[in-house]
Amino acid sequence: MSTARTIPPAPNGAAAGETPPPDALLAMYTTMLTMRRFDERVRDLSAAKAIPGYAHTYFGSEAIAAGVMAALRPDDWIASTYRCHGHAIAKGVALEAMAGELYGRTTGTAKGKGGSMHVSDFDVGMLGAFGIVAAGIPIALGAALTAMRKGTGQVAVAFFGDGAVHQGVFHEGAGLAMLWNAPVVLLCENNQYAEATAIEYHLNTSTIADMACAYAMPAERADGMDVVSAYAAARRAVERARTGGGPTLLELVSYRFSGQYEGDAQGYQPPEEIARWRERDPITTFERLAPERGISTEALARVADEVDRAVDAAFAAAERAPFPEPDDLFDDVYVSYP
Amino acid sequence: MRELTVKDAINEALVQAMEADPDVILMGEDIAGGAGRDDHPGALDAWGGPFGVTKGLATRFGRERVMDTTIAEAGFFGAAVGAAMTGLRPVVELMYVDFAGVAYDQMLNQAAKVRYMFGGKQKVPMVMRTVVGAGFRAGAEHSQTLYSLFTHVPGLKTVAPSSAADAKGLLLTAIQDDDPVVFFEHKRLYMEKEHVDEAPVPIPFGVAKVVREGRDLTIIAVQRAVQFSLAAAHTLAEEGIDVEIIDPRTYSPLDERAILTSVAKTGHVLIVDESYPRCSLATDIAALIADEGFDSLKAPVKRLTAPHTPVPFSPPLEDAYLPLAPKIVAAVRAQLGAGAAIGTRRG
Numbered sequence A: 001m002s003t004a005r006t007i008p009p010a011p012n013g014a015a016a017g018e019t020p021p022p023d024a025l026l027a028m029y030t031t032m033l034t035m036r037r038f039d040e041r042v043r044d045l046s047a048a049k050a051i052p053g054y055a056h057t058y059f060g061s062e063a064i065a066a067g068v069m070a071a072l073r074p075d076d077w078i079a080s081t082y083r084c085h086g087h088a089i090a091k092g093v094a095l096e097a098m099a100g101e102l103y104g105r106t107t108g109t110a111k112g113k114g115g116s117m118h119v120s121d122f123d124v125g126m127l128g129a130f131g132i133v134a135a136g137i138p139i140a141l142g143a144a145l146t147a148m149r150k151g152t153g154q155v156a157v158a159f160f161g162d163g164a165v166h167q168g169v170f171h172e173g174a175g176l177a178m179l180w181n182a183p184v185v186l187l188c189e190n191n192q193y194a195e196a197t198a199i200e201y202h203l204n205t206s207t208i209a210d211m212a213c214a215y216a217m218p219a220e221r222a223d224g225m226d227v228v229s230a231y232a233a234a235r236r237a238v239e240r241a242r243t244g245g246g247p248t249l250l251e252l253v254s255y256r257f258s259g260q261y262e263g264d265a266q267g268y269q270p271p272e273e274i275a276r277w278r279e280r281d282p283i284t285t286f287e288r289l290a291p292e293r294g295i296s297t298e299a300l301a302r303v304a305d306e307v308d309r310a311v312d313a314a315f316a317a318a319e320r321a322p323f324p325e326p327d328d329l330f331d332d333v334y335v336s337y338p
Numbered sequence B: 001m002r003e004l005t006v007k008d009a010i011n012e013a014l015v016q017a018m019e020a021d022p023d024v025i026l027m028g029e030d031i032a033g034g035a036g037r038d039d040h041p042g043a044l045d046a047w048g049g050p051f052g053v054t055k056g057l058a059t060r061f062g063r064e065r066v067m068d069t070t071i072a073e074a075g076f077f078g079a080a081v082g083a084a085m086t087g088l089r090p091v092v093e094l095m096y097v098d099f100a101g102v103a104y105d106q107m108l109n110q111a112a113k114v115r116y117m118f119g120g121k122q123k124v125p126m127v128m129r130t131v132v133g134a135g136f137r138a139g140a141e142h143s144q145t146l147y148s149l150f151t152h153v154p155g156l157k158t159v160a161p162s163s164a165a166d167a168k169g170l171l172l173t174a175i176q177d178d179d180p181v182v183f184f185e186h187k188r189l190y191m192e193k194e195h196v197d198e199a200p201v202p203i204p205f206g207v208a209k210v211v212r213e214g215r216d217l218t219i220i221a222v223q224r225a226v227q228f229s230l231a232a233a234h235t236l237a238e239e240g241i242d243v244e245i246i247d248p249r250t251y252s253p254l255d256e257r258a259i260l261t262s263v264a265k266t267g268h269v270l271i272v273d274e275s276y277p278r279c280s281l282a283t284d285i286a287a288l289i290a291d292e293g294f295d296s297l298k299a300p301v302k303r304l305t306a307p308h309t310p311v312p313f314s315p316p317l318e319d320a321y322l323p324l325a326p327k328i329v330a331a332v333r334a335q336l337g338a339g340a341a342i343g344t345r346r347g
């Protein structure tokens, strides 16, 4: 069996002195809980057919997006996948605009043209969510190239899954990133499944991080179920990129609690396995460790309350928002077209 | 009478083709379902592709013949070309035609050209099955109908069945055919039912089907447009307008004679396709009629397609996007109105 499924021990996690102060940690918790509550709503609305189309929830990987985004500057770029809700929330996309997009309303991030798989918001550094596996990797590389040419000091992060490492563009992107010494982080969310395919089947190196050897790229593998570990690892990669050290392949190990999409019966995931990983749920893990990290139970409760209200408000507003008019169909195909 | 859905008819064709010929193998992502968890009883055949079309096949034929691949379309499509050249008959699944981009080179430049550029000494008996179609609220990258991308290419054959019996018979032919065939399955037709013979009876390529006979106007309907056109025909019949519906079924080869014969009979033609209009099947067929059937036309050839935009997500936009029955009804009325006017003018 490959070791890709096992959580790496320290020192890959947060080293001593790397744990952020309580207020920063609480912000990460807020982000994680927002993702969780948002996607719980998505799950329910999807089951009730109130939200059209496919919905890919982020349950189990919340610590990754929260940790990585905490290591970024607001003007850094990310490129995401169809499983984009968590990334978008952590990068700061407005909940109401996201909910609006999922409902196909004019208030959505794409005015209803994109849907759940294609959230974007340039203003907060969210380049967009791409539905073709691995498509965002070279796009993030391109954003890194712009940052280099213009000397902005920005870093770009490409989010992709464990299954995506078999696509040509992952390898082509990795090779070019090294050649250009680009300020890019190849951020693999190893949630151990690519649709119905478990990582045991599809990965033939023992870890995804190992694949970086072929490109002489620095790589790291860390626990993606603990936000502090994810943050610490992301910080190392982001600092390397920002200080001219070039790309990093960062593998963060998590687990996909949900099916591939909402409605997928998940029959291929052994229930015991799901239960075992549930014990490492990033949110309950955080809550358990909160006291020793200097965060009170009251503070957690306050956050939970705020998050509930914010998510409620976002979906309520989205439900009230108008649908586009049929003629809106023709807008936005080109910038200009005579 | 035994009825099957399109999905089950395709499954049955695969079963019968695999039973008849041990060289037939399947490759695709999650077509067996639950790879890597063979220790878990729920894993095998948990999926069968996202729409369950290949469900049961891994249990029946084993994972050696129903092969789950990694997400490496260029890799396994190329492997299919090589395997086809050397004695197997691979049926590969491109989960959604929208992913054509990453698999396309092997189809466009290798599968399609091996026979010609090696002077007729090689053949590539492979089938690429893929899923097309809007109407699923699946957005711009999971809803396209890229028929023309493949029909454009000499060396590839293209098939787009609109019913269960056609799906079965045409897939059997595709697998037996010695050339590379692209087989389009419409996701919104998978659950449509009709009588399907249990016996494996291949349907030849290049033979259109007259879905409905009529005298006033010919509708050439591409795949799901057959469904829309039948609904429209019903409404039009109440107004005394009698349309003929032709389903070409295969686009390369194309049954030009059936199209021209029908146009000669009615003198009016509307081509309906949910694809992008530019360089499309609809445009191609319109050109054929303009070239070869001009003299029988009583009015200009009309196309009713999706607009030249990506497929939108929001339900009202996607509904406006598709050439649904009411639009067909309106187009037919306009077409016949125009025809009458022209007839008068020409005196």
Ligand SMILES: Cc1ncc(C[n+]2csc(CCOP(=O)(O)OP(=O)(O)O)c2C)c(N)n1
Pocket: A083, A131, A132, A133, A160, A161, A162, A163, A164, A165, A189, A191, A193, A194, A195, A256, B029, B071, B073, B095, B099, B102
């Ligand atoms: C090129 C391409 N092939 C296939 C698909 C269908 N598909 C969507 S998600 C997915 C699995 C991806 O798994 P992984 O990269 O691990 O990401 P996760 O969904 O686990 O986040 C597949 C095969 C696609 N979107 N694009």
Ligand SMILES: [Mg+2]
Pocket: A161, A162, A163, A189, A190, A191, A192, A193, A194, A195
């Ligand atoms: Mg995965």
